[in-house]
Amino acid sequence: MSKPKVAFFDFTCCEGCQLDTLNIEGEALVDLLNAVDIVEFREVASEKADSYDIAFVEGSITRKSEIPRLKKIRERAKIVIALGACAHIGGVNCLKNHLAMDEALEIVYEERAEDYDTIPTRPIDAVIPVDYIVPGCPINTAELLRIVKELLLGKTPELPNCPVCVECKMAGNICVFELGRTCLGPVTRAGCNAICVTAGRHCWGCRGLVDDPNLDAQKDVLEKYGLSVEEVLEKFKIYNTCTTEANK
Amino acid sequence: MSSVHINVHHVTRVEGHGNIILNTNDGKIEQLRWEVPESPRFFEAILRGRHYDDVPHIASRICGICSIAHSTASILATEAALGIEVSEQTRLLRRLLFNAEILESHVLHAYCLAAPDFLGVGSVFPLVKTHKDVVLRAMRLKRLAYRLAEILAGRKTHPISLMVGGFAKLPDPDDLAAIKDALVESLADYDETVELFASLSFPDFERQTEYIALQDKDDYAFISGKIASSDSGTAPLSDYLDVTNEFCVPHSTAKYTKNNRDAYMVGALARFNLNYEQLHPRAKEAAAALGLQAPCHNPYLITAAQVVESVHATEDSILLIDKLLDRGLNEEPLPSKVNAGQGVGAVEAPRGILFHDYTYDENGILTKANCIIPTNQNHNNIQKDMEALVPSILNRSEDEIRQALEMLVRAYDPCISCSTHLLRVTFTKDASAGDSPHKSC
Numbered sequence: 001m002s003k004p005k006v007a008f009f010d011f012t013c014c015e016g017c018q019l020d021t022l023n024i025e026g027e028a029l030v031d032l033l034n035a036v037d038i039v040e041f042r043e044v045a046s047e048k049a050d051s052y053d054i055a056f057v058e059g060s061i062t063r064k065s066e067i068p069r070l071k072k073i074r075e076r077a078k079i080v081i082a083l084g085a086c087a088h089i090g091g092v093n094c095l096k097n098h099l100a101m102d103e104a105l106e107i108v109y110e111e112r113a114e115d116y117d118t119i120p121t122r123p124i125d126a127v128i129p130v131d132y133i134v135p136g137c138p139i140n141t142a143e144l145l146r147i148v149k150e151l152l153l154g155k156t157p158e159l160p161n162c163p164v165c166v167e168c169k170m171a172g173n174i175c176v177f178e179l180g181r182t183c184l185g186p187v188t189r190a191g192c193n194a195i196c197v198t199a200g201r202h203c204w205g206c207r208g209l210v211d212d213p214n215l216d217a218q219k220d221v222l223e224k225y226g227l228s229v230e231e232v233l234e235k236f237k238i239y240n241t242c243t244t245e246a247n248k
Numbered sequence: 249m250s251s252v253h254i255n256v257h258h259v260t261r262v263e264g265h266g267n268i269i270l271n272t273n274d275g276k277i278e279q280l281r282w283e284v285p286e287s288p289r290f291f292e293a294i295l296r297g298r299h300y301d302d303v304p305h306i307a308s309r310i311c312g313i314c315s316i317a318h319s320t321a322s323i324l325a326t327e328a329a330l331g332i333e334v335s336e337q338t339r340l341l342r343r344l345l346f347n348a349e350i351l352e353s354h355v356l357h358a359y360c361l362a363a364p365d366f367l368g369v370g371s372v373f374p375l376v377k378t379h380k381d382v383v384l385r386a387m388r389l390k391r392l393a394y395r396l397a398e399i400l401a402g403r404k405t406h407p408i409s410l411m412v413g414g415f416a417k418l419p420d421p422d423d424l425a426a427i428k429d430a431l432v433e434s435l436a437d438y439d440e441t442v443e444l445f446a447s448l449s450f451p452d453f454e455r456q457t458e459y460i461a462l463q464d465k466d467d468y469a470f471i472s473g474k475i476a477s478s479d480s481g482t483a484p485l486s487d488y489l490d491v492t493n494e495f496c497v498p499h500s501t502a503k504y505t506k507n508n509r510d511a512y513m514v515g516a517l518a519r520f521n522l523n524y525e526q527l528h529p530r531a532k533e534a535a536a537a538l539g540l541q542a543p544c545h546n547p548y549l550i551t552a553a554q555v556v557e558s559v560h561a562t563e564d565s566i567l568l569i570d571k572l573l574d575r576g577l578n579e580e581p582l583p584s585k586v587n588a589g590q591g592v593g594a595v596e597a598p599r600g601i602l603f604h605d606y607t608y609d610e611n612g613i614l615t616k617a618n619c620i621i622p623t624n625q626n627h628n629n630i631q632k633d634m635e636a637l638v639p640s641i642l643n644r645s646e647d648e649i650r651q652a653l654e655m656l657v658r659a660y661d662p663c664i665s666c667s668t669h670l671l672r673v674t675f676t677k678d679a680s681a682g683d684s685p686h687k688s689c
Contacts, residue, residue, distance in 0.1 A: 016312015026387030045371030046260040095294035199402025200416025
């Protein structure tokens with residue numbers, strides 16, 4: 001069997017997730033390159049290809065011209081994987097959706113606004129069907145490797161479906177609410193080992209909502225600790241504006 | 249003479265999107281342009297209305313490659329605006345963390361983005377077969393830099409513990425001691441790195457320009473000091489707009505800059521040229537081995553200057569860890585009271601000087617932001633280099649000319665994904681590259 005062809009594509013984003021795919025031990029890279037052919041990866045490679053077994057797509061859709069490009073990738077790829085929060089849920093790019101588009105255009109482009117092509121931020125699954133997701137801002141490289149390995153073994157990769165709190169407790173962290181601060185851990189999908197809380201901060205919700213998030217429980221938690229819903233919603237907006245829009 | 253038509257759409261092995269266009273007819277250049285069509289992301293607009301605690305977190309996302317630089321500049325601007333003083337311990341930890349980004353970014357660029365051109369391949373991936381030891385060394389050095397950032401800030405891409413006023417969590421002294429040993433060991437890898445890059449034949453091309461970088465009397469500056477120009481001496485950070493003088497060109501969503509001449513350079517070579525004397529002795533030895541002397545006017549040698557800075561950053565990190573372990577690490581309170589105000593933060597991102605300028609209200613809510621990114625400051629210099637280079641190589645084949653231009657762009661290590669997230673970009677239909685600043689910008 002020939003090696004599966006893997007390609008990486010970037011849309012509107014910071015390209016940090018692509019870069020973190022290279023944050024692996026050298027020997028692991030050697031093993032990976034024995035198992036797959038990386039046929040396109042513009043950020044670090046000049047090679048190009050016409051079809052792919054696995055296409056990783058990083059970044060959100062924020063321009064009309066990005067839509068046909070994304071559709072073409074979908075046509076050429078057997079499997080499309082959203083890489084990182086921008087592709088998965090819009091990421092911080094979605095914050096611009098709180099501005100009226102013409103207001104945003106005017107702030108940035110002034111009298112040439114009409115010459116510029118910008119649309120409200122969308123995650124890629126608002127444009128094409130997506131097979132799998134590697135969540136996070138940035139991605140967890142270990143999770144990416146697990147997903148690739150499972151695909152190579154013919155398994156169906158799955159994401160954890162419990163909130164970050166579960167992993168946070170396992171990491172032995174003091175609950176952020178106990179420290180008098182807000183946290184999005186109770187409604188955010190696990191899989192990051194609660195890295196932000198472990199490093200002294202709170203969960204920002206970058207991995208998106210867990211399935212059927214218990215929003216009432218989150219409100220109860222806020223009430224118990226005397227924190228405001230507005231404050232948590234402000235934090236929630238940073239990554240999950242598109243998610244909320246889709247649920248409306 | 250025949251004609252040449254080069255159109256490189258989205259140059260590969262750079263971060264972000266840029267195009268090279270060259271058309272010649274009968275030996276005359278009809279069109280030669282470095283174009284930057286990157287999708288803007290409205291960072292200035294989305295930072296407005298955010299609390300200072302969220303601002304560096306969002307600003308970090310301007311760029312995944314230099315997220316520590318954006319976070320640090322954002323924090324420094326915030327602290328300057330809100331009147332927050334930080335401790336010596338925080339300053340030392342920030343310098344150490346910043347070295348992690350310099351090391352990771354320079355190793356990535358020198359080995360993975362620039363070196364394939366010299367070895368005649370399209371990327372680092374085929375080198376795994378032909379030059380396995382070189383690739384493993386690069387990955388080892390990259391991992392070490394990531395590990396250093398992980399110990400200090402939880403991770404390298406979008407650091408977590410780094411925040412306004414200090415660190416949310418202090419590193420474990422045992423981890424610091426262990427990574428110090430690893431850094432000492434890595435010096436052997438850097439010796440081999442110097443040897444490898446000294447063996448490459450960098451294109452021979454020179455164009456004198458103005459160099460701009462931070463300068464600090466105490467050390468080779470990355471996150472402190474004043475703005476220094478090779479033409480006009482130093483200026484306070486608050487004068488950054490007078491130094492950068494942004495202007496617009498029609499073929500770019502990014503703004504261009506100029507100061508005393510028609511263009512200036514920022515980045516590793518600008519720092520090397522301005523601050524050579526403050527390099528660690530081992531880094532000076534590396535420069536000598538690489539044939540690099542300050543001032544150097546060959547932009548292709550930016551990559552060599554990055555190798556020199558990597559040696560310096562490694563030695564500097566070892567000294568910083570010794571100092572931190574000697575002092576002992578102490579928990580420190582974070583600021584609770586803030587004042588309204590405006591402030592500028594500047595750092596030397598791997599690709600050059602980066603400015604964030606914020607205004608906050610009395611509740612610590614951001615009301616105005618402006619960011620000037622290093623690659624934007626280099627766009628105009630890249631254009632001027634191309635204009636100087638092309639006439640001297642027109643006798644070569646189209647492929648060789650294209651290769652020389654791509655290598656020139658890559659030498660600057662442009663980080664275009666972040667270079668356009670600045671704002672109030674307007675287009676002027678009648679302006680062309682190099683024109684005087686346009687009023688509507």
